[in-house]
Structures are given as C-alpha cells and as structure tokens.
Amino acid sequence: MADDPELPSDALLRLANAYGVTADYWGFDGTHKVASATTLRAVLAALGVDASSPERIALAAAFVEDMPWRRTLPPVVVVRAGRLAHVPVHVAHGDPVEVWLELDPEAGGGRRELTQADVPVPPRSVDGRLVGRATFTLPVDLPLGWHEIRAEGPSAGARSPVVVTPDRLELPPALQGRRAWGLMAQLYSVRSRDSWGVGDLADLAEVSWLAGRELGADFLLVNPLHAAEPQAPLTPSPYLPTTRRFVNPLYIRVEDVREAAYLSAADRALVEWAGEPVRLLDTDPGPIDRDAAWTAKRAALEVVFAAPRSAARQAALDAYVEEEGTGLETFALWCALAERYGQETWPEEALDPQSDLVAQARDELAERVAFHRWLQWVADEQIADAHRAALDGGMAVGIMHDLAVGVHPQGADVWALGDVLATGASVGAPPDMYNQQGQDWSQPPWQPDALARAAYRPYRDMLRTVLRHAGAIRIDHVLGLFRLWWVPDGAPPSEGAYVRYDHEALVGILALEAHRAGAVVIGEDLGVVEPWVRDYLSERGILGTSVLWFERDMHGAPLAPEHYRPLVLATVTTHDLPPTAGYLAGEHVTIRDRLGLLTEPVSVVRAAARAERDQMIAVLRERGLVGDDPSEREIVEALHRYVTATPSVLVGVALTDAVGERRAQNQPGTDQEYPNWKVPLADSAGQVVLVEDLFTSARLRSLATVLNADIG
Known part of the structure; x- marks a missing residue:
C-alpha cells in the first residue's frame, strides 16, 4: 500500500x-x-x-x-427473532446426540426440544478422528433473550448461548409518529456555582429538568461518561477512557451523596475545605483542571465513604455490587493497583490479573477496592437521578449517553479483558481528505474470534451498564461494528488493513439490550460509508447521523433538507468542529493555521471556508430563512430552521450554539497543542455561562422557540 x-x-x-x-x-x-x-x-x-x-x-x-469441527457447538449463536436458523452439532461419526434449549429466565424460562434437520454433510477427519455433523433447527417462535443450547451424547457434552435479537429495534412509544429535538452538551464544561471545577451529575440533572420543563427539549446528549484514571494525571479525552463499562467518579456531586448530610461537624469541615479552592474555578474561563477537581473531590469522597450507612443503604450497595459481579470487582481492583503503582511501569506480575502478586494485593488493598466499588454505586445512583429528572421535566427520551470507540491501551479494560482485546495493533483510520497520513487512535481493538468465544458477554455487559439509566445511546464510529482499521504496532497509520466483525451479532446484541432498556440507538456513521451499511442499520432500526456541513448533493452543493434521511439524528455541527458561530467566522481555519496543521496556504483554505459560508447563506436566503444582511445569531437560527425542515426524527442542538460560544471543544490532529476537552461553556464574549444563568439566556430561549415552532 x-x-x-x-x-x-x-x-x-x-x-x-x-x-x-x-x-x-x-x-x-x-x-x-x-x-x-x-x-x-x-x-x-x-x-x-x-x-x-x-x-x-x-x-x-x-x-x-x-x-x-473441533467444537461440539458453536461458541455462540446469534439469530433474529422470527428467522429460521440451523445449528451444527459435531460428534464422533455415527454417535447419537440429544439437543435442546433452556430458555432465558427473563423470557419465561422452560425447555424446548430441537429437531434434527435433513441436511446431509459428509464426515471429516480432524486430528486423527472422524467427526460427523448433525444439523438442528431453532424454532422461529423463540422469544427475545439469552437462551442456552445443550447437546448430550456419548461423545458430546456441551452448552452454548443462543441469543435471539429483535429483527428491528422500534422507536419507543414516546417517539412513535412524532419528531423530537434536544440539546448536546459536554458535561464537564457545564458548571454551576456548586460544581467543583467540573460539570457533574447534579448539573446534568438540573440542566435536563430545566431543558424539558422550560424549553420543551426531549433529550440531552452528553459526552461519554466512561471512567478515567483513578488518580492524576487524568486523560482529558472522554473518548479515551480506561473502561467503557464503568463511570468516571469525577462527575459525582459530593454533597448529593446521602451520607454527606449526616457527617459530623469535623468531617463536614473536611469536605468543605476540600471543595473550597476548586469551586473558585467554576467561573474561570481558562482550561478546565480535571486533576485539581478530582484530587479535591476524591479526598472529600473518602471522608463520606468512611461514614456509616443505614441498613437499607448498605443493602442497596450490596445489591449493586452483586448485580455488577466480577466485572465491578475486577475494575475496582485495577483502580486500587493503579493507585499503588501509579502510571509508571507496573511490575510484570501485576499485569496478570491471575498472578499471585495480584491475589495478595486484593487482600492488602481490600479497603481501596471497596472504596472504588462504592464510587461506582454512588455514580450510578446520581446518573439514575439525572435521567429521572429529565423524564420528570417532560423529556420524551431523557439522557442520551455516548459510547466511545475504544479504550486506553494501558487501562482497566486492557488489564481485565486482555483475552478479548488484540495486542500488537491499534484502531485507527486510513488516509482521507482531512488527514492524508491516516490516524492511529492508540486503542486496542476487539479480537473478533476471542470475542465470539466469550459469547460477546464483555460487549453485552458493557452495553447493559451504559444503558441502565438511558433513554438513548449514541455509538461513536458505528462502522466499528462492521470493520475496523487495524494499525500494526510500529507501522504508520497508512500501513494498516481492515478487519471484519460479525456485524449481525454485534448489531443484534446492541438492538436486544437497547430493546430491554427501552432505548433509542443512534450510530455515528459519518465519513466514507458503503451504502449497504447505512441501509442495513436502517433496516435494523439503528438511527444514523447527519451533520449539515457534511451533507452535500451530487454536485457538491448543500443537500436540500427534504433529501435528508428520516431515521437520523440531524445536527448543524459536531464536537470536532468549532461551534457554529466560530465556524461561520472561520475559527476552524484560524486554529489549524496557528497550530501548523494546514497542508495548503492559509489564504487558499480561508477562501474555501468563506466560499462554503457564502454558499450556505445563499441557500438560506433562497429559502427565505435570512434577509440580505443577517446577523450571526440570525444565521445560526436559520441553520437550525434548515435542519428542522428535514424529515429527521431527531434534531440535536449543541449547547455551545445556544449560547454563542466560538471555541472548539476538540481540534482533531492535536494533543497538547490545543486544550482539547478542557473548554468551559462560555458566551460569544468568552464569559463563562453557569447553569444558574443558562436558562435566562435570550439566545438560548430564542433558539428553543425556533425548534419548538418547527418540530413541536
């Protein structure tokens, strides 16, 4: 290549x-x-x-x-409800075998005998023995769920999961026959006067309730809330977590933990002292300091953790720990080890979760392990409160969570799930028009065969935890469920290759878990996508995404709104672009020029950006959405009117657009050169916008009026 x-x-x-x-x-x-x-x-x-x-x-x-042929049964069978499916069963040639299904207890339980199909297959010599294949038919009326197929006979004794998934994930009743709009926010950037330097789950609850009650919004999409490192320095990007299954306790509101209300005066003073210096950061327009916020918050949470819990509270914690099982225990142990060894090179034996050293550390660090289990329980409670507040405020969907593509190469998932994550390669992207060298995201990919041998349980468990308190989930780079660009270690990103995944299984399990949670699924399908992929996702009821600036017709002109796909989340912008006010002003060119990221003369790039802007304004003018000399605010509102004129079932509005922010949250292609994922919410003048002032913003309310008039 x-x-x-x-x-x-x-x-x-x-x-x-x-x-x-x-x-x-x-x-x-x-x-x-x-x-x-x-x-x-x-x-x-x-x-x-x-x-x-x-x-x-x-x-x-x-x-x-x-x-x-070496396996009696396939490691897992994933089928669509109502579809005929056959299961191969391998035994010594000529041996009898009995095959049946044990139904998922959540689907009613019970036993179903399976009948052998008349599918003659010649025996095969494998490892010096003759192996025969019998084919059994799965009933077409199986209920949705995780069932188990069993095979017993003289040369058979095996069991495997049979996952029956929805043929199509239908929209929830609240969205049947209607469209909806909502806000999109980077939670860490949305702070109140009671935040500890970083927007938290109490802020999420407040914004969600008010957005539903005051503005008529139906959802709030937030950045991935996945866990980061347990101690500073924290990775700023929410798209490079240590695990995708568990939550970043940085988002916990300390004062909202019930036990905090019953602290002794001395302990309450410790909490107040910990929070005092970082609360002063809430009005600082400079880069968000996660390390300072978490250092203070962790100290305070340790005080609250040590406080006694009532019998009912302890029982609730115990129930949560039991439900999350080994996954939570392993993650909490990794956190305790990460605190012990820091982010330097760990002892070789510590890298093996089954080693004697780790077993000994589990006992020595029992209190820290318990602390990290407790943090996840507290975070889970506060996420539940935020989603409940969104629904109580009148939202039809509520909180829409975001699922990152992968995890940090030295994170908890790599340590705990090393058998299903590949080593020797990382996920990336081939060269494209925006990055002609290709991209290496440094994230270890799922190993397809190993994931299938694990019956997709790590994937299912991750989805269940994220969907526990969600009305919807956005899957970043949903194409990763079909294929991923693997970059071998030491090779440039351009020297990779695509590895295929069993999309029928991955999309099916996603649909099943979303169905059980009553959630909508949105797949971020931007970029070069084969047409059949979008058709397939639409057929399965997975919504796509459309960003106004990227939607073009065959002549390169802005795509007319009536030609947008109906089953998408349509937006004007995305977090990888400056907010619309900044984009209109050419901030995306200015930033790249300042950081040395341009491959063409700045005058050429700036002229192209100006032409794109002028072309879009001309289209708005042709449709009567702006006059001859529109202001920035009028253009922003007109662009949203343009998007609401589409048939798209969901329309998203960036909170940054609603307050006039110009600074980008993320500048692709940079690491330390730009304060990626550290920009607090501010207005067009660069003044921090706190939650307390957000809903008195004339700009926000005016934009909400536009959305409600065109969609509501």
Whole structure:
C-alpha cells in the first residue's frame, strides 16, 4: 500500500480472508489500495496467527478450516427473532446426540426440544478422528433473550448461548409518529456555582429538568461518561477512557451523596475545605483542571465513604455490587493497583490479573477496592437521578449517553479483558481528505474470534451498564461494528488493513439490550460509508447521523433538507468542529493555521471556508430563512430552521450554539497543542455561562422557540 514492494501471495490472501482481514479497499481519492504482505502478516500476528513463512501459512489455513469441527457447538449463536436458523452439532461419526434449549429466565424460562434437520454433510477427519455433523433447527417462535443450547451424547457434552435479537429495534412509544429535538452538551464544561471545577451529575440533572420543563427539549446528549484514571494525571479525552463499562467518579456531586448530610461537624469541615479552592474555578474561563477537581473531590469522597450507612443503604450497595459481579470487582481492583503503582511501569506480575502478586494485593488493598466499588454505586445512583429528572421535566427520551470507540491501551479494560482485546495493533483510520497520513487512535481493538468465544458477554455487559439509566445511546464510529482499521504496532497509520466483525451479532446484541432498556440507538456513521451499511442499520432500526456541513448533493452543493434521511439524528455541527458561530467566522481555519496543521496556504483554505459560508447563506436566503444582511445569531437560527425542515426524527442542538460560544471543544490532529476537552461553556464574549444563568439566556430561549415552532 505504500513503499513495501512485496505483494501478498495467494495463500496469504486466502488466510487473511479466513480470519476476516480485508486485503484491499478503495481509498478516499478513488484509488484501489492493496495491503502489503508485511501488513497482512503483522495484522494476522495481532490476531494470534503465525503467517511468517509459507509453511506456517499452510498450517494456519488447515487449522482455521478444521476449527468449527473441533467444537461440539458453536461458541455462540446469534439469530433474529422470527428467522429460521440451523445449528451444527459435531460428534464422533455415527454417535447419537440429544439437543435442546433452556430458555432465558427473563423470557419465561422452560425447555424446548430441537429437531434434527435433513441436511446431509459428509464426515471429516480432524486430528486423527472422524467427526460427523448433525444439523438442528431453532424454532422461529423463540422469544427475545439469552437462551442456552445443550447437546448430550456419548461423545458430546456441551452448552452454548443462543441469543435471539429483535429483527428491528422500534422507536419507543414516546417517539412513535412524532419528531423530537434536544440539546448536546459536554458535561464537564457545564458548571454551576456548586460544581467543583467540573460539570457533574447534579448539573446534568438540573440542566435536563430545566431543558424539558422550560424549553420543551426531549433529550440531552452528553459526552461519554466512561471512567478515567483513578488518580492524576487524568486523560482529558472522554473518548479515551480506561473502561467503557464503568463511570468516571469525577462527575459525582459530593454533597448529593446521602451520607454527606449526616457527617459530623469535623468531617463536614473536611469536605468543605476540600471543595473550597476548586469551586473558585467554576467561573474561570481558562482550561478546565480535571486533576485539581478530582484530587479535591476524591479526598472529600473518602471522608463520606468512611461514614456509616443505614441498613437499607448498605443493602442497596450490596445489591449493586452483586448485580455488577466480577466485572465491578475486577475494575475496582485495577483502580486500587493503579493507585499503588501509579502510571509508571507496573511490575510484570501485576499485569496478570491471575498472578499471585495480584491475589495478595486484593487482600492488602481490600479497603481501596471497596472504596472504588462504592464510587461506582454512588455514580450510578446520581446518573439514575439525572435521567429521572429529565423524564420528570417532560423529556420524551431523557439522557442520551455516548459510547466511545475504544479504550486506553494501558487501562482497566486492557488489564481485565486482555483475552478479548488484540495486542500488537491499534484502531485507527486510513488516509482521507482531512488527514492524508491516516490516524492511529492508540486503542486496542476487539479480537473478533476471542470475542465470539466469550459469547460477546464483555460487549453485552458493557452495553447493559451504559444503558441502565438511558433513554438513548449514541455509538461513536458505528462502522466499528462492521470493520475496523487495524494499525500494526510500529507501522504508520497508512500501513494498516481492515478487519471484519460479525456485524449481525454485534448489531443484534446492541438492538436486544437497547430493546430491554427501552432505548433509542443512534450510530455515528459519518465519513466514507458503503451504502449497504447505512441501509442495513436502517433496516435494523439503528438511527444514523447527519451533520449539515457534511451533507452535500451530487454536485457538491448543500443537500436540500427534504433529501435528508428520516431515521437520523440531524445536527448543524459536531464536537470536532468549532461551534457554529466560530465556524461561520472561520475559527476552524484560524486554529489549524496557528497550530501548523494546514497542508495548503492559509489564504487558499480561508477562501474555501468563506466560499462554503457564502454558499450556505445563499441557500438560506433562497429559502427565505435570512434577509440580505443577517446577523450571526440570525444565521445560526436559520441553520437550525434548515435542519428542522428535514424529515429527521431527531434534531440535536449543541449547547455551545445556544449560547454563542466560538471555541472548539476538540481540534482533531492535536494533543497538547490545543486544550482539547478542557473548554468551559462560555458566551460569544468568552464569559463563562453557569447553569444558574443558562436558562435566562435570550439566545438560548430564542433558539428553543425556533425548534419548538418547527418540530413541536
């Protein structure tokens, strides 16, 4: 694909295909790209496959061909409700076998006998024995849920999950036959006078209730709330968490923990002293200091944790710990170890969760493990309160959570789920028009075969926790459920390859868990997407996303609103662009020029941005949405009127647009050069906007009036 002259052999191509590695793809410039042999060998190595020589390739090919025949049952079977499906059962040739289903207790339980289908398959010699295949038919009327198939016989004794998923995820009743609009916010940036330097879950509850009650909004989309490191320095990006399953306790409101109200005077003073210096940061327009906020908050939470709990409160905590099970216990242990060893190199034995050192540390750090379990329980309670407040305020959907693509390479998930996350490669993106070198996101990808062998339980458990208190979930880079760009360690991002995933299983399980939670699912499907993928997601009831600035017709002009897809979340902007006021002013050009990110002369880029702006204003004028000399605020409102003229079922409004903010939350392609994910909510003059003042903003209320007039 680049400078490597070695083309892959046919045998290597076949092996790569057998393991879901796509050797070629079409680039953003329309050219056909073929991965080099070096790239394919490296990606296969990350999948645990040795393709270092022709002999190794032949051995690996024979192994993968025989693999299904070595198992009595597939590791997991995922089917759509109402669809006919067959399950292969492998036993010694000629042996009888009895096969039945144990139904999911949540679906009513019970036992269903399975009948063998008349599907003759010749036996196969595997590892020196003759193996036969019997094919059994799954009933088409199976209820949704996680069932279990069992096989018993002289040479069989196996069980595997059978996951029956919705054929289509329907919109909840509150959205049937109607459209809805809501706000989109970076929670850490939305602070009140009682925050500790960072927007928190009490602020989320306040904003959600008021947005529903005062503005008529139906949802509030927040950035991923996934957990960061347990001690400073914290990774600022909410899209690079240590785990996607659990919550960042940075968002806890200390005073809202029930036990905080019953502290002794001395302990209450300790809490007040901890919070006093960081509360002063709430009105600071400079970069948000997560490290200072968490250091103060953790000290205060340790005081509250030590306070006695009532019998009922302790029982609630115990129930939560039992429900979250091993996953919570392992995460809490990792947090305690991270506190012990910091972010330096851990002892080799500490990297193995099953080692003697870790077993000993579990006992030595029992109190810290209990503290981190408790933090998750408290955060879960406060998220539940925020979602309840949103619904009580009149929202039809409530809180819409965001699921990041992956996790930090040295985080809790890598430590705990190392058997289902690949090593030797990271997730990224091939070269495109915005980044011609490609991207490496430094996140370890799911290992497809290992995830299937784990019956997708780590994926399911993550979804269940995120969906526990949610009316909707946005899946960042939903294309990752179909394929991911794997970049081998040490290789440039351009020298990667796509690895395919079982999208039928991943999308199906997502639909099942969302159905059980009563949640809407939105897949962020921006970028180069094969048309069939969007069609497939729409067929399964997964909404897409449309961003006004990216929607173009075949001539390159702004796409007419009536031509937008109906099953999407449509917005004017996204968190990777400056707020609309800043975008109209060319802030995206100014920032990139200042940071040295432009590949063309600034005058050329600025002219292109000005032309894009003028073209969009001309379209607005043609539709009668603005006059001859519109103000910035009038243009922003007109752009939202344009989006509300689409048939899109959901319309999102960035809270930054509603207050006139100009600064971008994130500048792609930068790390320390720009204060990514640290920009507090402020108005057009750069003055911090606190929650207490948010809903008196004339600009916010005027924009809400526009949305309600066109959608409500």
